[in-house]
Amino acid sequence: MTLSTDASNAIAKPQLERRLVLWSSLTAVFVVALILRYVVPANNDVSWLLTAGEQVLAGKTLYGDVIETNPPIAVLAYVPAILIARALGATAEPVVDALMFLAVFAALGCVASILRRSERLRDLQNPLLLAPALAILAMLPTQEFGQREHIALIASLPFFAALMLRVNGEVPARWEIAAAGLGAGITLAFKPYFILAFVCAVVTAALLRRSWRVVFVPENWIAGVAVLGYVACIVALFPEFFTVVLPIARDVYVPVGRSLSFMIETKGVACWLGVMLVILLLQYDCRSRAVIVLVAGSIGFAAAFFLQRKGWPYHSYPMIALAFFAAIVAVVSFRFDTRRPAGVSAVSALAVLFVVGMVWFTETFTGRILQPYIARYGDRPVILAISSEPGIGHPVVRALRGTWVSRESNLWITEHTDYMKRYGMVQPGQAETLARHVARERAWLIEDIKRQPPTIVLVDNMIGRWGEWIDADAELSALLKPYTKANSIYGVDIMVRADAASN
Numbered sequence: 204m205t206l207s208t209d210a211s212n213a214i215a216k217p218q219l220e221r222r223l224v225l226w227s228s229l230t231a232v233f234v235v236a237l238i239l240r241y242v243v244p245a246n247n248d249v250s251w252l253l254t255a256g257e258q259v260l261a262g263k264t265l266y267g268d269v270i271e272t273n274p275p276i277a278v279l280a281y282v283p284a285i286l287i288a289r290a291l292g293a294t295a296e297p298v299v300d301a302l303m304f305l306a307v308f309a310a311l312g313c314v315a316s317i318l319r320r321s322e323r324l325r326d327l328q329n330p331l332l333l334a335p336a337l338a339i340l341a342m343l344p345t346q347e348f349g350q351r352e353h354i355a356l357i358a359s360l361p362f363f364a365a366l367m368l369r370v371n372g373e374v375p376a377r378w379e380i381a382a383a384g385l386g387a388g389i390t391l392a393f394k395p396y397f398i399l400a401f402v403c404a405v406v407t408a409a410l411l412r413r414s415w416r417v418v419f420v421p422e423n424w425i426a427g428v429a430v431l432g433y434v435a436c437i438v439a440l441f442p443e444f445f446t447v448v449l450p451i452a453r454d455v456y457v458p459v460g461r462s463l464s465f466m467i468e469t470k471g472v473a474c475w476l477g478v479m480l481v482i483l484l485l486q487y488d489c490r491s492r493a494v495i496v497l498v499a500g501s502i503g504f505a506a507a508f509f510l511q512r513k514g515w516p517y518h519s520y521p522m523i524a525l526a527f528f529a530a531i532v533a534v535v536s537f538r539f540d541t542r543r544p545a546g547v548s549a550v551s552a553l554a555v556l557f558v559v560g561m562v563w564f565t566e567t568f569t570g571r572i573l574q575p576y577i578a579r580y581g582d583r584p585v586i587l588a589i590s591s592e593p594g595i596g597h598p599v600v601r602a603l604r605g606t607w608v609s610r611e612s613n614l615w616i617t618e619h620t621d622y623m624k625r626y627g628m629v630q631p632g633q634a635e636t637l638a639r640h641v642a643r644e645r646a647w648l649i650e651d652i653k654r655q656p657p658t659i660v661l662v663d664n665m666i667g668r669w670g671e672w673i674d675a676d677a678e679l680s681a682l683l684k685p686y687t688k689a690n691s692i693y694g695v696d697i698m699v700r701a702d703a704a705s706n
Contacts, residue, residue, distance in 0.1 A: 221331070228334035236341035240300050240348065244569045248517070249281070249349045250598030251612040253295050256281045263610075266443035270611045270647070272452050275441050276392045276433070277351055296601070299349050303357075307340045310360045310386075317364040317379045323371040324493060326535045339527045343557065345564040347517040351393045356521040358389040359397070362422060363404065363500055363525070367493040367532075369417050370408040384425025391426065392433045396510055400503030400521065401426070407499035411492050451640050455619045458628055460512025470563040471519035475505060477556045478526040481549050485533040494536065497529035516564050523560055527553070568594035570661075573697070574602055576690050577659055580699050585655065589648075589673065590663030591618030595695060608657045609648060616644040618667060645676070652682050658700050660686050665694030 255278045258269050265271065271278055281295070284302055288295040311333060318327045344353050365375045365383040375383065390397050401423075409417040437444055466472060479498070486494055504522035511518055530553055539546040570592075577584060577599060587608040588596030600607050620637045623629050629637065660683060663669045673679050686698035 225330050232334050232337045243346045244571050245598040246346055247594040247597040250601050252278055252281050254607050256285050266447050268610055303349050306357050310357045311336055313361045313382050314364040317375050321368050321373050335531055339524050343560050344520055345561050346567045347520055347564045350517045352517050352520045355390040355393040356524050358386040362387040365422055366404055366408050366496050370411050370492045370496050380422050384422035387426035388429025391430050396507035399506045400500045403503030404496050404500035408496050454636055455616050455640055459619045459622055461514040466514045474556050474560045475523050475526055478530050481552050482530050482533045485537045485549050491536045494529050494532045501525040516566050570595045570599050573692055574599050576692055585658045587657035588661040589669045591615055592666045595661055595663050608655050609651050616640050660698040662696040
């Protein structure tokens with residue numbers, strides 16, 4: 204009896220220790236992620252999309268009264284958070300964070316369920332791997348937390364997990380197949396560019412399996428049907444996306460981009476290449492099919508990053524995050540017993556690269572420094588920013604519980620057109636089309652000011668010369684004549700209406 208009890212205790216003790224390590228590591232990562240939500244400034248794009256969602260709920264027409272360059276899901280994805288916040292009497296931002304954490308846990312739970320079915324990926328069934336996975340999804344994005352790319356990457360994870368089974372000749376459960384397909388459909392709904400990640404991963408899996416059946420598995424069909432249904436909904440419910448926004452995006456947004464050399468020199472690309480190099484070194488002896496599939500998906504996301512040609516940090520999140528997931532799988536399959544120094548060095552390098560990634564994702568401009576100066580002129584200000592930088596007005600307007608005047612987040616059409624003229628990018632016969640787009644944006648701005656006169660106007664002379672632009676326009680100058688410059692912070696003029704200044 205004593206021997207049996209001692210044996211049971213000997214078995215139970217390691218299990219208890221593993222559980223303690225698991226929950227301690229998960230708690231530590233979660234606490235750090237929560238702290239980051241309060242320390243890191245709010246993301247300007249998320250702030251704008253919340254504002255756009257509130258305007259749509261108030262009865263304004265998306266792509267008419269509210270202009271957004273992205274498909275409807277970019278705005279609609281944040282509507283549930285707005286509705287929940289209103290029901291709770293809270294602000295929307297913490298609700299967005301809470302929903303994002305729920306999405307992270309749901310995705311990781313689905314991935315864990317899929318991997319548990321595998322006989323060939325037993326090493327990945329270790330619960331301790333949840334901590335680094337949670338760090339990739341909750342800590343790495345820092346200021347890009349809640350961005351569309353963040354949501355899209357989370358939604359795509361069940362698909363890649365299912366493909367890791369498929370490449371080894373195994374099959375997920377039906378509900379897991381449905382989750383994988385719908386998740387891929389959601390990812391593609393945010394940006395068609397992301398199809399490159401799925402194509403690269405699926406084709407790679409087919410080549411590794413030496414069978415094209417992987418291309419025709421149910422989750423691929425589910426994703427395709429979901430995307431077609433989404434496009435049909437846009438045609439039926441948001442036709443202005445095709446008639447108003449897409450022509451502007453085609454003529455003005457798409458042609459303007461960073462050079463290849465600029466994008467290669469960013470911290471994001473350096474981080475991604477570093478992770479890829481570590482994976483290559485880890486996989487030198489053991490070429491895991493699962494790692495190769497994830498690497499292929501990351502390369503597809505990288506292709507999407509370069510094709511967009513903007514070089515913005517959040518565009519690179521999917522490629523970097525999936526590369527780190529591939530690195531986790533590579534570390535697990537590495538033979539530490541025979542090459543321990545190399546393995547420890549690789550893990551250390553990944554930790555350093557993780558910090559580099561976190562720094563990179565905090566390089567989003569924010570006009571947070573303007574907030575205390577604007578707050579001097581009364582509660583709940585009605586704000587207009589005349590700028591091409593969205594960070595000038597967002598998230599300041601939400602932090603002050605103010606009202607946003609313009610139907611756009613910034614005057615990007617005018618800025619992009621000026622850029623194209625400045626660098627000789629205007630094609631023969633295109634000048635008239637661009638002039639029409641600029642004239643329409645100016646008309647929108649004037650109409651918005653007349654409909655809801657702002658109490659505060661932020662004129663950006665830091666990044667652009669918008670003060671000169673206003674002075675050159677007689678009608679705009681007349682509309683802004685009641686405003687006086689109360690302050691100038693780093694080149695951003697704070698113009699205050701007379702009745703607001705007296706407060």
